[in-house]
Amino acid sequence: MVKTLLTRPQYVLHFLLFKRHLRTVYPLKVLLPFACMPLLAPDALLPAVPMFFFNWISLNANMNAIYHQYVAPLVPFVLFASMLGTKRLLQWLERRLGKLCWTLVVIGLLTCDLAAFWWDNPFTKPVLPPFAPVYALEPKPNLDEFKEASRLVPADAPLETMMTWAPHFSQRRYIYVMDWISPNLLPSEGRAEYILLDLRDRRWRADPGWRALQALEQGYGVRYFDNDVLLLEADVPVTEGERTRIQDYVDAISADDVTSLE
Numbered sequence: 001m002v003k004t005l006l007t008r009p010q011y012v013l014h015f016l017l018f019k020r021h022l023r024t025v026y027p028l029k030v031l032l033p034f035a036c037m038p039l040l041a042p043d044a045l046l047p048a049v050p051m052f053f054f055n056w057i058s059l060n061a062n063m064n065a066i067y068h069q070y071v072a073p074l075v076p077f078v079l080f081a082s083m084l085g086t087k088r089l090l091q092w093l094e095r096r097l098g099k100l101c102w103t104l105v106v107i108g109l110l111t112c113d114l115a116a117f118w119w120d121n122p123f124t125k126p127v128l129p130p131f132a133p134v135y136a137l138e139p140k141p142n143l144d145e146f147k148e149a150s151r152l153v154p155a156d157a158p159l160e161t162m163m164t165w166a167p168h169f170s171q172r173r174y175i176y177v178m179d180w181i182s183p184n185l186l187p188s189e190g191r192a193e194y195i196l197l198d199l200r201d202r203r204w205r206a207d208p209g210w211r212a213l214q215a216l217e218q219g220y221g222v223r224y225f226d227n228d229v230l231l232l233e234a235d236v237p238v239t240e241g242e243r244t245r246i247q248d249y250v251d252a253i254s255a256d257d258v259t260s261l262e
Contacts, residue, residue, distance in 0.1 A: 012057070026056055026064045029120065030071065030078060035112035038078050040085030048077035061130040066120065068132065135164070135203055142198065145229040152224055152231060153194045160192035163204055178211050195220060195232040199246075200253055209250030216243055 005012055030052070031038060038045045051073045055063045063070040086105065093101035127134040140146070150168070153159055158174035166177045176185070176192050186192070195215050197208040212230055221236025230246070 015057075023056065023061075023064045026066075027052075029066045029116070030074065032112055032119070033116040034078060034082035034085075035109045037083075037085035037089065037109075038081035040088050041081040044081035044084050045077060048074045048081075062132050065131050067127050067134050133203070142227040142229050145224075145227045146198070148226075149196060149224045149229050149231040153196065157194055158187050158192040159194045159196060161196040162198060162201060162206055162208060164201060164206075165196060165198070178208070179206065191218065191234060193234050194223070195230075197230045197232075198228050199230055199249055200228040202253075209253055212246055213250060216246065222246070 055070050055074075058064055062068045065071075086109070090101055090105055093105070097104070122134075123137065146165070156173070158176070159169055159172060160176040160178060160181065161169060162178050163180070166175060169175045174187060174192070178195075178197070195211070197212055199208050199212060201208060208230075212232070215232050216238055220232035220234055221238040222230070222242045223233040223236065224231035225242070225246070
């Protein structure tokens with residue numbers, strides 16, 4: 001990569017600007033909410049340059065977009081540079097326009113904020129491919145059951161759960177995300193003590209039904225099961241009735257026959 005950057009800079013520049021048009025607007029999307037003020041404080045923005053460049057040249061479209069966690073390391077530096085750049089602009093304008101410059105700068109900032117909000121409204125505008133979907137405001141009909149099942153998991157117990165629920169347990173010492181578990185990071189016994197799943201939640205291509213049936217074969221038993229929320233515990237016997245109920249539940253969801261689950 002370094003060799004290509006040094007020996008074929010024209011190729012790299014063409015790739016960044018024309019190979020994928022969405023990458024071209026990435027710098028503007030980062031700077032527009034701040035009215036490009038960070039550019040007036042390049043010294044404060046300098047620490048963010050390596051992170052920005054790494055995201056910008058990535059082949060992963062999610063990294064050269066503002067919708068996901070990859071942009072988070074840039075935010076403190078861009079925000080600080082924005083404040084410093086705004087201060088420098090006001091000092092320069094005040095010597096020429098007096099106090100009127102404050103009104104002009106505020107109007108400029110608000111205009112850019114509104115433009116950025118219109119461009120990427122997080123409340124009504126969906127995030128479309130090639131970016132991974134973003135979920136945030138969907139109502140969950142089983143919140144009470146989730147809370148009840150969560151209370152059954154001891155605070156110090158290793159827990160495996162889904163991507164959508166993992167943030168609720170981030171204070172735990174041992175938390176594992178289904179489909180993203182590295183075997184070398186599991187507890188010494190090789191598995192989590194509890195597994196918490198929402199059998200109908202298939203966002204991000206999750207397959208909690210498959211994981212539930214697999215866990216039953218691995219020696220987990222049912223600790224709680226209500227309104228799609230399933231809590232499994234290691235080394236707990238599972239009855240044939242529970243196994244059959246979960247299997248029927250998973251089959252109905254796989255067939256999109258959700259009416260039979262009501």
